[in-house]
Amino acid sequence: MNQDFFSNQAYSEEQEVSEETQSQQKIQDQKTPGPLVEEQPSGPQNLTQNEKKPLIIFNNVHKTLSGRKILNGLTLTIYEGETFVIIGRSGTGKSVTLKHMIGIMSPDEGTIDIFGERVNGYTKKEFADLRKYFGVLFQSGALLNSLTIEENVALPLVEHERHLSKKEIQRIVDEKLELVEMSHAKKNLPSEISGGMKKRAGLARAIVRSPRVVLYDEPTSGLDPIMSNSINELIISLQKKLGVTQIVVTHDMNSAYMIADRIGMHYGGRIIEIGTPEEIKNTQSPIVRQFIEGKVHGPITDGSLAS
Template sequence: MMIELSDVYKTLDGRKILQGLNLSIREGETYVIIGRSGTGKSVTLKNIIGLMQPDRGEVKIMGQCISQMSKTESYEIRQKMGVLFQSGALINWLNVEDNVALPLTEHKRHLPKSEVVEIVRQKLELVELSHAGKRMPSELSGGMKKRAGLARAIVGGPKIILYDEPTSGLDPVMSNQINDLIISMQKKLGVTSICVTHDMSSAYRIANRIGMIFEGKIIEEGTPQEIKNTQNPIVKQFISGSTVGPLTQ
């Protein structure tokens, strides 16, 4: 398995967030995590990235337990991950090219400038932003910011990409453009992808498998078709958006 979480517990500010969460993600697949706000989706991502450590349980990345690593070892693992944050998280005073180049200029300083320029050019082309390299973040639409953030996430050649609400705040057309890019990244780069989203149309479109978190655990997982046909009343209410059911009792 590329990513494994085994019996993971995490409490924040006295509130139990993850309560024995188990999750296994295969190499090269796109796994989508769904669930209500505050159920632990983002905390799960942070445990995978190594920004948080579990109170109990194990998080393994590529067979290595990151909670037992030295800082140097965990740093090396994180260099194999790319993250697309919900807002795109671009630095306002840097143009698009410089934002995308940041992981290379910060962490791979041995690379000659000409090579950095070429890598950035290739990644901007992949996300269809070749024309926008000199623009500032303030000159970009919401969808363009997401694409620039994605270019930055893949610039270091990661094996794993984590997406935090990638279609949040976008119209349906732009959302589908981002969805298509996520699918394209999986096919062209062979990456393993983990995506947290509330957008079920996006989840169905991009996922190989979907898992729902409820009360700190994955309560059901399956292919998009299996999730659509679920008989679990909690999952059924969530994916339909119904106001009647166990989630609102």
């Protein structure tokens, strides 16, 4: 079976809830912080409504899992054609946010609009139809070891585009492998290629159905700096060539600064600050500054706004 982002097997909700809630509990077990001075997310400086239209809108979204508040009034607008990077500590709700985008989870409160449609109350079939416009790159690449690279890339087409002939599928697969510079390895098994090449193959599979939006889960995780920059350059290149909207979850600030049009800091179940890479580098938020500088002591770990 395909290790699909939308399958229960690939993404165990119970496992993620445990990880999310454990992290939230650690924060709550520290001394009670002072009032959170929250930066109001603003639209990008270089993207006006006339130039870019909102593609995904979260409005005051709340989600509680296993008695813990994971999303707590999350408000966010992602614009068509941009690369939006979500940063934040593990367990702050980044993956839960992505799951709401493709209907694996639904909000307890608040609204979500995607492609101009209110998706609250969508049926399973409606979400299944919506998901074909989303591609996902897993942290591991999520390739099936028993299949060659080209067979892995073809799998979404074989499973979901059954009207396509074998010749058409092969043409599409070859095209996507060429885009990620993996044509030379299409007959290889995953065990025969490097970690960076697996990421490239996983990305070819993510874009094989020509999605409007690509979701990246820690795309540079486990890679050396040279290979990480290679993946970053590929992400930038694909955005230019395909015009897709990209949403990237990462802890790698070098990667975030390199690929992002805008960066959003996920903390306390909300996006507390949004800005261009330069604006985030020069942030006045003690919370954001502690995270991007990797300081041990600060409001995130000490439970107060005193740095």
